[in-house]
Each structure stands twice: as C-alpha cells, then as structure tokens.
Amino acid sequence: MNLPSPHAPLKIGTRGSPLALAQANETRDRLARAFELPFEAFTIVVIKTTGDRIIDRPLKEIGGKGLFTREIEDAMLSGDIDIAVHSMKDMPTLQPDGLLLDTYLPREDVRDAFIALDGGTLAALPEGSVVGTSSLRRRAQLLHRRPDLRIVEFRGNVQTRLLKLERGVAQATFLAMAGLNRLNMTDVPRTPVTEDDMLPAVAQGAIGIERRSDDARAADMLAAIHDTPTGQRLAAERAFLAALDGSCETPIAGLATLDGDTLTLRGEILRTDGSEALSDAISGPVADGPKLGRALAEGLLSRAATDFFDWKTGT
Numbered sequence: 001m002n003l004p005s006p007h008a009p010l011k012i013g014t015r016g017s018p019l020a021l022a023q024a025n026e027t028r029d030r031l032a033r034a035f036e037l038p039f040e041a042f043t044i045v046v047i048k049t050t051g052d053r054i055i056d057r058p059l060k061e062i063g064g065k066g067l068f069t070r071e072i073e074d075a076m077l078s079g080d081i082d083i084a085v086h087s088m089k090d091m092p093t094l095q096p097d098g099l100l101l102d103t104y105l106p107r108e109d110v111r112d113a114f115i116a117l118d119g120g121t122l123a124a125l126p127e128g129s130v131v132g133t134s135s136l137r138r139r140a141q142l143l144h145r146r147p148d149l150r151i152v153e154f155r156g157n158v159q160t161r162l163l164k165l166e167r168g169v170a171q172a173t174f175l176a177m178a179g180l181n182r183l184n185m186t187d188v189p190r191t192p193v194t195e196d197d198m199l200p201a202v203a204q205g206a207i208g209i210e211r212r213s214d215d216a217r218a219a220d221m222l223a224a225i226h227d228t229p230t231g232q233r234l235a236a237e238r239a240f241l242a243a244l245d246g247s248c249e250t251p252i253a254g255l256a257t258l259d260g261d262t263l264t265l266r267g268e269i270l271r272t273d274g275s276e277a278l279s280d281a282i283s284g285p286v287a288d289g290p291k292l293g294r295a296l297a298e299g300l301l302s303r304a305a306t307d308f309f310d311w312k313t314g315t
C-alpha cells in the first residue's frame with residue numbers, strides 16, 4: 001500500500017457536540033493505527049454549524065438536512081479542513097461539487113433506544129404518557145402504534161434530555177443506541193427497540209467521512225479505514241432515501257442487512273401524524289443495492305395517496 005507520510009497534519013473537521021467529538025476521535029485513532037502515525041499527525045478542528053447555533057427552535061422550522069453540514073463543507077472547500085466526520089443519518093443524499101462522501105467506519109448498533117427513568121419499556125408506558133422527541137420519524141412511528149401518547153418537542157444532548165425527564169417534562173424519550181454506545185453511556189436507563197418495532201432512520205449508526213475529490217492524500221488515507229459492508233448497506237439505504245426525496249420533513253425509515261452476497265432492504269414511510277404507515281422489503285444481489293433502493297421507494301410511492309406527504313402537525 002502507498003503509505004502517505006503527511007508533512008502537514010491532516011485537519012479533521014467536526015461539530016463540537018460530545019458525540020461528534022467522539023466520532024472524530026474514533027476516526028483519528030483508526031487512521032493513526034492504520035498508518036502507525038502519532039496523534040500529532042492530526043488536528044481536530046471544531047466547527048459551529050447553523051444547527052448548533054440555533055437551539056431554541058424546532059429543527060423543522062429552521063431548515064432541512066444541510067443545517068449541520070454546510071459550514072463544515074465550506075471549510076473543506078476552502079482548505080481550512082481536509083476531511084470531515086459526519087453522522088450519516090444527518091447527511092443529505094447529495095454532496096456539493098468538489099466533495100466526496102464515500103468512506104464509512106464499521107456501523108454501530110442501528111437500533112433506537114427507549115429511555116425512561118424507571119427503566120421501563122415502550123409496551124409498559126401508561127396510556128396518555130408524554131414522550132419527548134424532535135424526530136419526525138420517531139414521532140410518526142410512535143403515534144402509529146400508540147395514538148394515545150402525546151409527543152412534545154425535545155432537543156439537546158443526552159444530559160439535557162435526562163434532565164427534562166427528571167423534571168417531568170416527559171415520561172420517556174428515544175435516542176440512537178449508537179450515540180449512547182459511542183459516548184460510553186451505559187448507565188443511562190435504556191431499552192433497545194427492535195428493528196421490527198421501530199425501523200431506524202436511513203444510515204443510523206453509521207459514521208461517514210467526507211473529503212475533497214481532488215485530495216489524493218486524503219483518498220489514500222481514508223481507503224485504509226473504509227468498511228465495505230457498511231458502504232454497501234448505505235448505498236442501498238441512501239438510494240432509497242434519495243428516491244423518496246427524503247428530508248427532515250418526511251418520516252422515512254430504512255435498513256439494509258447483508259447475508260452473504262444478498263442484500264435485504266426494509267423501508268417504511270409514514271404520514272407525519274402517524275395515521276398511516278406503508279412498509280415493504282426487497283432482496284437482491286449486494287451489487288444492485290442502489291437499484292434495490294430505488295425500486296423499494298417506487299413501490300411505496302405507488303401505494304401512497306397523493307396527500308400522503310402533506311405536512312400535518314396533528315395535535
């Protein structure tokens with residue numbers, strides 16, 4: 001292998017949240033190990049995004065999925081950073097000209113976690129309970145199964161959410177298992193929700209690393225830490241999302257699994273108020289992942305009524 005020996009440190013861009021920093025550190029550690037480089041060969045650069053700056057309004061009011069990425073991508077294009085580490089769940093399906101997002105670390109647990117201070121489960125949650133979430137997907141999936149529940153907007157990091165539970169703002173919330181695991185938050189009272197009960201968001205649990213398309217050093221380095229199975233699963237999931245024109249404002253879930261050379265993709269779309277959910281699955285050769293994603297999306301779209309995606313906040 002062509003071992004790049006960087007004369008200047010590789011600048012790794014990231015958001016400043018504890019989870020983002022943990023993911024940037026994991027990326028640096030994997031690169032350092034792969035190339036037997038000291039940590040000084042890397043600089044971690046924290047970048048504040050619009051999504052980080054505006055913390056007092058629901059995400060859906062401030063804009064779509066670029067909210068947490070635009071400033072980071074600008075910094076890469078201007079050379080202030082060389083690579084950027086992202087939660088793939090938050091990434092738009094298209095990247096700006098001049099940037100490539102094709103490196104993935106091994107995927108973490110894909111499931112959501114049900115969080116209640118008493119350690120209870122979703123099934124045991126009393127009728128009429130209040131659940132805090134800012135995710136339209138979780139909200140719609142929850143209301144679909146439990147129309148008796150009341151959903152309140154919940155933003156902020158794990159600590160903030162736990163504090164809100166302690167204050168009684170809500171009886172339960174949801175977080176991705178991946179985030180809790182990456183932060184070593186094993187003491188949080190969490191119950192994993194099976195994929196059958198709640199299909200996760202497309203790309204949940206996956207870390208992606210973006211680079212300039214003309215940066216040969218970054219390309220060589222990232223190739224050494226890329227996880228091919230994660231890339232194959234995300235290719236199918238993100239093609240599904242792209243075909244649905246998915247954004248923050250559309251409750252969409254999707255999960256690909258691999259069994260040898262066969263990929264199975266499950267997908268679900270919901271009305272925002274949870275009143276209707278359409279789901280389906282498709283299997284085929286791994287190499288056809290993007291085609292399978294598009295086919296699954298087309299099948300679901302053909303079953304959706306014309307007003308299926310209309311924005312309805314419900315009550």
Ligand SMILES: NCc1[nH]cc(CCC(=O)O)c1CC(=O)O
Pocket residue numbers: 087088089090174175176178179203204205206207
């Ligand atoms: N939208 C926020 C976000 N983006 C990625 C994760 C968790 C980690 C992951 O799924 O990779 C979270 C928080 C959450 O859903 O609990």
